[in-house]
Amino acid sequence: xxxxxxxxxxxxxxxxxxxxxxxxxxxxxxxxxxxxxxxxxxxxxxxxxxxxxxxxxxxxxxxx
Numbered sequence: 001x002x003x004x005x006x007x008x009x010x011x012x013x014x015x016x017x018x019x020x021x022x023x024x025x026x027x028x029x030x031x032x033x034x035x036x037x038x039x040x041x042x043x044x045x046x047x048x049x050x051x052x053x054x055x056x057x058x059x060x061x062x063x064x
Contacts, residue, residue, distance in 0.1 A: 004029055 007025055012018035030038070 005025075005028075007022075010018065010022075013022045027035075
């Protein structure tokens with residue numbers, strides 16, 4: 001388990017660059033297992049969105 005580094009709030013996180021830095025800091029605290037779980041969930045979401053788009057195309061094609 002990784003030792004958690006205390007992250008102090010900063011107003012710069014409200015900017016696009018600051019938000020990227022915060023994401024990097026938070027990502028560094030994830031374990032390998034948590035990263036794999038995140039990737040699997042992202043892949044599942046991507047597959048569901050693709051299936052939804054394809055079913056919408058089929059519905060549109062049937063009604064035309």
